[in-house]
Amino acid sequence: MLWGGIAGTVLAGANLHGYLDGTMAAPDKTIAVGTGDAATTAANPAYHHWWTQDQKVKGLLLTSMEEDIACQLISCETTQAVWTAVGAMYGAQSRANVRHIRRQLQTLRKEEMSAAEYMHKMKALADTMAVAGSPIRDDELIDHILTGLGSAYNSIAASLGVSNAPMPYSSFYSLVLSFEALQAQESASEGWTPSANAVTRSGPYG
Known part of the structure; x- marks a missing residue:
């Protein structure tokens, strides 16, 4: 999927790819504060930072999609959920496209x-x-x-x-074009004969 390849590359370049695959995991929402009987919990600032960053990446993904696709994914809570859903939506289609293209290559x-x-x-x-x-x-x-x-x-x-040595495609391409050009030259040469040339040169005074 071209869109996925581009989006993944852009986010990887910005060091944000972890939000796609879940390696940038969400911290705990709360942290312990105090000790003993006075211990309590409070909102974890690290989670707030992670959540706001995750929502920014999610927004980048959604705004880069076709509107009808984004509408189907807007309810996903996290970037990873969006990415996983896109993969599920287009995985079967991509496999079908690959099979179709492979058949074209073969035929x-x-x-x-x-x-x-x-x-x-x-x-x-x-x-x-x-x-x-x-x-x-x-x-x-x-x-x-x-x-x-x-x-x-x-x-x-x-x-x-x-x-036995493998040939790169670029070398094979040049080889085929050179062979085709040689075939064309040989065909042109075979179409010329001395008798045909004499007829061409002869006129009313030949």
Whole structure:
């Protein structure tokens, strides 16, 4: 969930992430005052400080949400309760989205797209999975891309199979584009023949 990732990062940078996950636990509301028969209790200043800070963080979360979502969570008493409720609301949806994106990665084919356009689409799907909390490794993404590129790129797949060293996605991207450019040059060269060139040069006085 993009919103959760951004909110968590901002609060962590402000050293307030503990209010989200509960590690910044609430102190006791009261403290003992006096001893013996004169002992009594009083409001704990530390709890008051914690509560006011927690409510500020809760307010930051709620104001950063869509209004209809915030309305469903306004009754949560603490920041942690808001954070937990958001996770429960979107956990199942995120898992469903991840499964859908994974299916797209497995089934998308290059077809009439250029290699660059096809790989941009695949990389965007992989980035979306990472934002949803399910990143995939470069080698897994490369395998999906090779499947969708088709038999014309089998030589690349073969060369990668021979090498045991993992290839970063950026290097693979450059390799595929270079291969596509070489294919285009070879196709252009094969379309030229001496006889065709002679016909082109010949005119009424050839």
